[in-house]
């Protein structure tokens with residue numbers, strides 16, 4: 210993937226090949242002052258930023274930075290970064306696109322409410338023996354009733370949910386551990402800094418002592434020379 214053909218902003222999917230009409234590409238500024246401002250603005254926004262080659266598309270600049278010829282002014286700083294969700298998973302999620310009546314109602318319910326509702330409904334349903342209808346590879350036998358097929362899907366979803374929940378708690382533990390490590394590093398960095406300060410103080414004292422000694426030697430030499 211060539212850096213010049215794609216907008217350098219990671220979440221932006223614009224390339225020279227797919228760009229909508231009117232979108233332009235802009236090189237990074239060469240002057241030092243602007244360079245600092247751009248680096249600040251683009252912090253964490255680009256996974257690769259090759260200063261001489263990377264280009265930023267016009268979508269990340271406010272309109273005020275363009276003249277009537279759509280030329281970018283010299284003081285322009287990219288500052289528009291829409292959080293574009295990845296095309297695939299998010300777009301299909303009922304959370305992002307509540308289409309049906311059920312989706313809308315579910316979207317308004319809290320997690321606890323949904324869980325309670327599911328439990329309540331489950332307790333009133335009679336679960337068939339799904340085991341009798343599936344093969345060892347989880348395929349339904351031909352005579353499997355629709356109800357059993359649906360129960361099988363529910364069971365799969367339950368397993369996925371359980372795994373996700375497990376994953377979340379593992380991630381939480383991981384984050385806690387990282388936080389602790391960070392705290393420890395910060396603490397040892399502080400101690401190290403204190404040590405350095407102490408050392409510097411000792412060096413300064415020694416230098417002063419050394420200077421005094423040199424002065425005394427000079428005086429003594431002068432006295433002897435007389």
Ligand SMILES: [Zn+2]
Nearest residue numbers: 216218221266
């Ligand atoms: Zn872009």
